[in-house]
Amino acid sequence: MTQPTDNTTSSAAARVAVRGYRPYDPGTQPAHLYPPYMSTVKRAPTAPLVRLPATLSEVTGPMFGFERIRANDFDLTRQHAGQPIGERIVVSGRVLDANARPVPHTLVEIWQANAAGRYPHPRDQHDAPTDPNFTGAGRTLTDGEGRYRFVTIRPGEYPWRNHPNAWRPAHIHFSLFGPAFATRLVTQMYFPGDPLLEFDPMYTSIPDAKARTRLVSAFDWDTTIPEQALGYHFDIVLRGRDETPMENDLPRP
Amino acid sequence: MNLPTTSSQTVGPFLHIGLTWLNTANLVGPGVADPPIMVGGRIVDGDAAPVADALVEIWQANAHGRYAHPEDRRDLPLTTHFSGFGRMPTDPEGRYAFTTIKPGRVPAPGGGLQAPHINVTLLMRGMLRHLQTRIYFGDEHANADDPVLRSVPAARRDTLIATRGDTPGAYIFDIVLQGAHETVFFDV
Numbered sequence: 539m540t541q542p543t544d545n546t547t548s549s550a551a552a553r554v555a556v557r558g559y560r561p562y563d564p565g566t567q568p569a570h571l572y573p574p575y576m577s578t579v580k581r582a583p584t585a586p587l588v589r590l591p592a593t594l595s596e597v598t599g600p601m602f603g604f605e606r607i608r609a610n611d612f613d614l615t616r617q618h619a620g621q622p623i624g625e626r627i628v629v630s631g632r633v634l635d636a637n638a639r640p641v642p643h644t645l646v647e648i649w650q651a652n653a654a655g656r657y658p659h660p661r662d663q664h665d666a667p668t669d670p671n672f673t674g675a676g677r678t679l680t681d682g683e684g685r686y687r688f689v690t691i692r693p694g695e696y697p698w699r700n701h702p703n704a705w706r707p708a709h710i711h712f713s714l715f716g717p718a719f720a721t722r723l724v725t726q727m728y729f730p731g732d733p734l735l736e737f738d739p740m741y742t743s744i745p746d747a748k749a750r751t752r753l754v755s756a757f758d759w760d761t762t763i764p765e766q767a768l769g770y771h772f773d774i775v776l777r778g779r780d781e782t783p784m785e786n787d788l789p790r791p
Numbered sequence: 792m793n794l795p796t797t798s799s800q801t802v803g804p805f806l807h808i809g810l811t812w813l814n815t816a817n818l819v820g821p822g823v824a825d826p827p828i829m830v831g832g833r834i835v836d837g838d839a840a841p842v843a844d845a846l847v848e849i850w851q852a853n854a855h856g857r858y859a860h861p862e863d864r865r866d867l868p869l870t871t872h873f874s875g876f877g878r879m880p881t882d883p884e885g886r887y888a889f890t891t892i893k894p895g896r897v898p899a900p901g902g903g904l905q906a907p908h909i910n911v912t913l914l915m916r917g918m919l920r921h922l923q924t925r926i927y928f929g930d931e932h933a934n935a936d937d938p939v940l941r942s943v944p945a946a947r948r949d950t951l952i953a954t955r956g957d958t959p960g961a962y963i964f965d966i967v968l969q970g971a972h973e974t975v976f977f978d979v
Contacts, residue, residue, distance in 0.1 A: 593900055601874075649808040722848075
């Protein structure tokens with residue numbers, strides 16, 4: 539999609555090739571409006587989204603370094619004086635793009651309920667105990683091969699008020715930036731064999747059944763720590779770059 | 792090789808637990824010479840009720856129109872102590888606010904420059920996918936020729952344009968999720 543130059547300052551123009559990000563794969567992303575998840579009804583936009591061309595605004599994005607990450611941020615079981623109640627687990631995997639390239643040195647933020655299914659949050663009214671030794675937040679940067687690793691406890695299921703007898707399956711929230719404004723992703727990781735998944739409108743909001751199952755982590759002997767913690771594996775795929783760049787002409791100052 | 796993209800899920804109501812550690816209401820670090828501006832507003836839902844549990848993230852170029860990112864390789868100065876990223880949750884009245892600087896112009900597709908704008912990501916309970924929009928500035932003549940603004944139906948363009956507030960350097964940008972003045976959101 540190279541466009542002709544029609545720029546009076548072209549003698550001083552530099553050319554910048556902007557390679558955009560490919561669209562999401564069909565069926566992988568929920569619709570904005572999914573009435574079984576009631577909160578979407580008053581919050582989903584009603585007008586169609588306007589397609590944005592790829593410009594520097596979309597292919598750049600915030601970069602975060604190690605200076606904000608503390609030593610225990612990846613280990614949610616060691617952030618307080620004592621050990622949290624619950625089953626210790628290791629959650630690890632890779633962050634890749636859709637072209638199967640690792641996404642190195644990118645921020646991964648997680649948050650979750652404690653073993654009783656309770657968040658230390660003023661809006662969580664679930665009648666289950668909080669745990670003074672577990673506050674449920676972690677963060678790390680991927681390594682040079684896109685790998686990340688957290689140590690935490692297995693979160694509990696909990697009720698919510700979306701519909702009668704509604705329960706959320708056990709899950710860990712993940713937030714990632716990737717390399718660009720266009721690659722932002724917030725998702726949730728689930729656990730294998732959870733009987734609540736098929737009744738969960740967040741999970742079923744994903745149209746493609748295979749895409750849903752990719753949010754379910756896999757039990758992983760290789761990352762299990764003997765006598766310490768079971769391992770779960772969860773890979774995350776961000777959008778991949780377009781093959782062909784768009785050329786932008788820009789005048790130098 | 793093509794891997795299918797991971798599905799989006801909502802941040803839910805308890806997003807603050809995991810995300811407020813990186814709150815950045817003031818993007819302007821020490822020694823930044825550019826005059827600060829204040830950009831903020833209210834977020835309301837389809838009932839015009841305030842959205843008290845949203846998270847707003849912004850991403851912008853510096854005053855020279857340079858993004859602090861390796862992909863922006865143009866020969867323009869970076870600004871020390873200005874990364875261009877901000878993150879703030881809304882308050883109980885659905886309000887958010889950032890102190891930042893006015894971004895410069897960045898290249899437009901096919902040549903020329905875009906009007907100054909701030910890129911916005913919106914996350915909240917009830918959003919299975921995040922929304923993205925742009926904040927333009929009402930006092931910019933460049934808006935008339937901006938290719939992105941021109942791609943938006945004329946009647947809806949003003950939903951992308953911040954208006955001047957009461958105090959110098961203040962801009963108001965309200966976000967309406969649904970209804971007659973629904974904010975334009977982009978398929979990025």
